[in-house]
Amino acid sequence: MDDLSPSDLKVILHSKRANMYYLEHCRVMQKDGRVLYLTEVNKENLYFNIPIANTTVLMLGNGTSITQAAMRMLAQAGVLVGFCGGGGTPLYMACEIEWLTPQSEYRPTAYLQGWMGFWFDDDKRLAAAKSFQQARIHYLQHVWQKDRDLKSEGFDFEDKSIQSALDLFFTRTQAATSSQELLLTEAQLTKVLYKYAAHLTQNAGFKRQHEATRTVAIGKANDFLNHGNYLAYGLAACTLWVLGIPHGFAVMHGKTRRGALVFDVADLIKDALVLPWAFVCAKEDATEQAFRQQILQAFIDHKALDYLFEQVKKVALQALTEQQIDAIENDQVGDAL
Template structure:
């Protein structure tokens, strides 16, 4: 399973896939690298294979359950999953596996309508992106000036290197005329913060890599950055899901990427919380679980989710 690649399961286009499964009174699970469903009988249990690479939809009817491991494999294969009543109707929940949105006709749409009110206007969309960039730095300032643990580890918001980088950041953000310029400005600031964090925690020779490095300290810092960023993506996705704003309506990251708005919103908190604690935990040789607990506690202490909600709602209502 370590070498499993989602691309291995996408050779068959969705339009050419043959199967739609309706299942009831069974348990769907992952076993030996395959997705199976188990039916229980008085004398024996029977396993049946589901050919997920050639499956478009699975409907789960009465008396069904599904494991997390099976859901992960179905997501990798691009299989849609729905929960329904007997015979396939009515459909209670239909989803692209990551998120199950209640099919409620009376759910409020004010934030979606507000978002759509500006999203098709390039200038207003750029203005929204600038708002998030400014809010990103505001949260960085708020956290680093308040958090005693970060101060004790040597993270100082008023450091000359950071202030110089922020002056450049604000100037270039204000002057930006498109999202690509904003992304470049963001990357330049983050690079400075990486260097500052590496120097502060004595992580010599750090280079941002999405794959683990042979160096223990550098490898751990990169692994923790990846781990923490995905936790931030989870908060951002929850924020958008609750407010009813589709993840594809990004203001800064690529509009062709399905979850691009998630990246925009996660950026509000990544530099302030994930970045410093990834380096600190790497210095302390923490385990993945210890890092996870530290980051989740930091999210709670600094009300990261509340901050995301506040600024997404501000932008939507302004639209």
């Protein structure tokens, strides 16, 4: 089979790609013009194809290796490759995935230019952070009102406790004069959501712990929250990489943290999807694999990656005219600017 060119492999937009893979105890390689992973079952070698043109992120966990030829094809297809611990967490070096991004490629500069156009202005950066907070709640409302499975578990966006917390959230967000105030307001809302989800799933006494144990349901909910959050970080990192916006230009989390913008973007979907399913799966005593499959399916069902692209592009291009934005979307960046 002839090698595919990079243009052949990038026919599917990243925002429309369906797959994010986590692999462990296998070898990733290139064979006959395809990227495969090799694993051993009952002393028999088994090969499985990875559809790289329809994949956003490849996470390599315990006991994995990858060949240079496979990395070349993944780079051509624009797939982000990262190294992590077992089950997708913790992240490599206990702090972050070391993303290997392709160097011989061209990404749009308009989104970075638009981001830089407001980022150095404190007031405009704060306004962008508030816009993200509004989008976060809009997505929460959209998911919780639409998802039948979450409704059957009792998650109701119109619940009085949720609406009361949101009224306070919107009031404080509107009045906030710094990113620290926004972070405090966000934390207060998330605390209410934790309490609400814990009550629905009979998880009395739940306390958020980032170093969770797996021996009891309380610990399992924490573990699932950590696991699901890392998957959301993967989608956020993919979004920012495709749009060419460095992870250090955060609008709400600490500007001294190199990857803080990843946290800002991931927050758009975490409360709506990761939080409720972490508690539901903990109640059902699900395995890590079952939880991961549930979260990834929820990302697909509710077009989480689409939403991240939509909101980041909206903030990045807020100062441009409709004609300029249309030109950018049609790869006419030079004429637009």
